[in-house]
Amino acid sequence: MLEKRLLACFSLSRRFLVKYQRRKFSVAINEKETIDVCGKKYQRDEWTNVTPKILSHVGRNLHLQEKHPLGLLKNRIVNHFYSQYIGRTGNPIFSVFDRLSPVVTVEQNFDSLLIPKNHISRLKSDCYYIDSGHLLRAHTTAHQVELIKSGIDSYLTVGDVYRRDEIDSSHYPVFHQLDAARLYSKHEVCSNEHFYNIQNKVGYLIRSTNKKIFLESIFLRMEMKQPRSRRFIPWILPCFYKQS
Template structure:
């Protein structure tokens, strides 16, 4: 068990199902592009390692399984790290051709304005029954042709090179089948980003008074990716405020996964996207901690029925930066058996979250140094403390920082510098 109480107590928040919350608004906009899909919004987050990793073909030594990255409840039980954990079960139930799973997911990770140990994903999958009446290829082609046409989009790399070592063609699929299913996948997801970014760009424009009558085409590109459970695989990137932004991963489902789920007659595609990442740009939300705010000045700005408008920050309080430097003890291993033998950066992140909670905005390594004679290693972390809702006093920040220093010594046996 390496899951802190603060994480366990957030499980019942279910932000993606809270009315008038930006995550549920984002979820509903995306789901509106998949009207015939069966939706699952309340699947419980405690899953087996079999569901989260084995059912998806993760090798036994995959880093994602590590206790430094994943919250374990016990040896065989984890908080799901992605919504893909439920793919096999939903395929097995075989209730519909298409489904969407929206849920809270959990990862031990860095602290900054775009990372939080709990975030939300939406999984989508579509499969075709090879044995249904009518030729399989013809049915996919008809479904592809019936998808809405995408307008005002510029795809800079619609068919990136796929490397056969990373993303081999599956023996069970013909190249033509893969081509048609991939086209159906890409067109479906392009329609999602056009929908989302049209809202986002209209909202952003309402801030300036110089409203152009026509939006420029949205720029997107497809990039080859790797996932243990799809081949070929892609990521979709959108050009947003001067940069390419990854919004989702996807691919053609490996046939073994469908075979093991008892639906070897089916073939199709799957995707997984991050709801916070999309909601942040849809509403111009600058910090991922805000989604957890219970402050009416935050919550009152979002509505299920009103047009999307950009979030207006209600607090621009200054923060405080404090450094902590220490020598790692040569025997420095995490105490309490809560984490592995090696000191891992995610352990520091969790220690800081445990003490400062949402008052820690950013934690980063600013210096690492190994003493040439003794071989001892020294680290310096810079912590930025700030409340999004009120002014943080110096006494409070000092108190938090002192507590973190003390717990670093107690927990990891470091020597403060």
């Protein structure tokens, strides 16, 4: 029986202002009564504060674009977990969920994570609400409980998240996040120690070993190849791969 959970979270990106080619999204707004998001209609109410501009980002999925910097970084992180954590059958133990809907319930985003009812993160000034019961996820951790309940004990979740931030050089209301989570049994972590010492043991392992390996694998050994062109703009496609 699984008794302990180890959860590590990483932010895939700074909140870059990304100029990208126009696409058709499954988002429509009826200013009178309803909002259509991802093919589903939601009734407007006093909590509705999501704007057409924010909804225009839903469905872009920059982290799924093969040559986009976010896609490259996501793939590097996924490959690290695939290569470092192998099961008895020789297959990776981590499952990847990178196409989950950004529309979540209040329960998913807050209640399931034990966020107090009066917590500031629930305010309309902090989140984009579709209606009183639904919002654009503020973090990919909103999917944590549903994945664990489904029987998955090792997973990565990647996706776009939405928070009401002031736009500046390092903040944008739409950005991306990756969560990594794995459930451990008492026996797997430290079979000869008392259960209540597991937390200290896990924390030590993260700090001393896995974190160092992860950072070296993802960032320190990353080779940067930049085209010698004045038109080179690293965070804009297709310029990212345009050669002079």
